[in-house]
Amino acid sequence: MSxxxxxxxxITIKRGDSFQSKYQxxxxxxxxxxxxxxxLEYINSYLDPSLAFYTSCKIGKCLGCTVEVNGKRRLACTTIVEGDMTLEPDSRFPVVRDLMVDMSDQESS
Structure with a gap:
């Protein structure tokens, strides 16, 4: 811990689904x-196990961990935390829950 x-x-995260959300x-x-x-792993392990996010390849190849960081699309596995930030799900896809999106329709990208 600290x-x-x-x-x-x-770290402020948009929580919820496509119909109802809030920031935490x-x-x-x-x-x-x-x-x-x-x-996100730290938050999930120590603060809030209900946080939903994609467990990615961790090397920037699968693109599954794409989130919007302060309004800009970034990969969670390769983007370094340098200060306070707001995370939102990738707006190109429907939100399943929290930062998880349904990427089954890849033509949206």
């Missing part, structure tokens, strides 16, 4: 070279 002098970062903010310890995916 010691007193560990820098903290706020989590404060987590910032670690050097922490990817957004690592931050």
């Amino acid at each position: 010691s007193d002098n560990t820098p903290m970062v706020k 903010t989590y404060e987590i310890p910032l670690q050097e070279k922490m990817s957004i995916f690592n931050a």
Whole structure:
């Protein structure tokens, strides 16, 4: 977890589905070279096991972990957390829950 002098970062996540959603903010310890995916794993493991997100290849090839970071489309597995951020699901696809989307219709991309 966090010691007193560990820098903290706020991750705000759009939670819910295509019909109803809200934003929820989590404060987590910032670690050097922490990817957004690592931050989501931390939130899921230590703060909120109900958070839904895609468990990706972790090397930037499958594109399944695509999220919108402060309004810009990014890969969660390769994007480094550098400060407070807002995460939303990929707006090209219908939302299943939280950051998980239904990518079965790939023609939307």
